[in-house]
C-alpha cells in the first residue's frame with residue numbers, strides 16, 4: 252500500500268505534536284512537583300553534577316576507577332532518596348517520565364528491531380486516518396449522532412402493507428446502535444434500502460461517528476461524487492499521481508457508500524461499484540451501502556453477480572415511512 256506524501260507529512264506532524272505534548276506534560280508535572288518538594292530539584296542538580304564529574308574523570312585519561320565507583324555509589328544513593336520522596340507522597344516511580352500514547356515507538360512513529368528501523372503501526376494508522384480525512388473532503392462527512400435521531404417522526408399507523416413505521420424504525424435504530432457499539436473488521440456489511448428522507452444517511456453517519464471515536468478509519472462517500480472522482484483518475488490521468496482514491500476506498504476499516512443508484516450509470520460505474528464492494532469483501536472489510544433502489548432495481552442496474560455478493564454478505568435494513576425531512 253502506498254500512501255500519499257501529503258498524508259504522510261500530515262501524520263508525522265500529528266505524531267510530533269503528540270510526542271511534544273507528552274514531554275510538555277512531563278515538564279509541567281515536574282515544575283509543579285519541584286515547587287512543592289524543593290528537595291527533589293536539589294537531588295536532580297546533584298545528580299547532574301555527578302554526571303559532569305564522571306565525564307571529566309573519564310576524559311582525564313588517569314586511572315580513576317576508585318573515583319568512578321564512589322561517584323556511582325553516590326548517584327545510586329541519590330536516586331533512591333529521590334524515589335523515596337516520590338513514593339512517600341503517593342507518586343509512582345515513573346510519574347515524571349513522559350507518557351507516550353504508543354510506548355512501542357515512544358510516539359516517534361518508528362522503532363528498531365534487529366538493527367532495522369520500521370514504521371510503527373500507530374503511524375500507519377494515523378496516515379490512513381489522514382488519507383480518510385482527505386477522501387472525506389470529496390463528500391464532507393458531517394457526523395450525526397444517535398441522540399439526534401427522532402423516532403417520533405415516524406408514524407405509528409400501519410401502512411398499506413400493514414407495517415407500522417415507528418416499530419420497524421425502532422428495530423433498525425437499535426440494530427444500528429448495536430452495530431456501532433460492537434463494530435470490528437468482522438462486522439457484516441449492511442444494505443440500507445428505502446426511499447429518500449427516511450434516515451439512512453443519518454443512521455449511517457451516526458454509526459461512522461461512533462466507529463471513528465473507537466479508533467477505526469471511516470470513509471463516507473456519496474456514489475455520484477466518488478464515481479466521478481474515480482472516472483477522472485481513470486480516464487483523464489489527473490496530474491495528482493500521488494493520490495490513489497481506489498486504494499483508500501479499499502483500505503479504510505469502514506466504507507459508507509451513500510446514494511447508490513443516483514450516480515451516472517455507465518459500464519464503468521457498474522464495474523467500479525462491484526469492484527469496490529467485492530475487493531473489500533475479499534479483504535474482510537465491512538461496507539455500508541445506502542440506496543433508494545429496491546432489490547430488483549439493484550439487480551437490473553448492477554447485475555445478478557453483484558446482487559448475489561450483496562445478499563450473501565449483507566444484513567439488509569428496509570427503511571419505511573414517509574419523508575422525515577418535511578418534519579424537521
Ligand SMILES: [Zn+2]
Pocket residue numbers: 353354355356357358359360361371372373374
Ligand atoms: Zn507507535
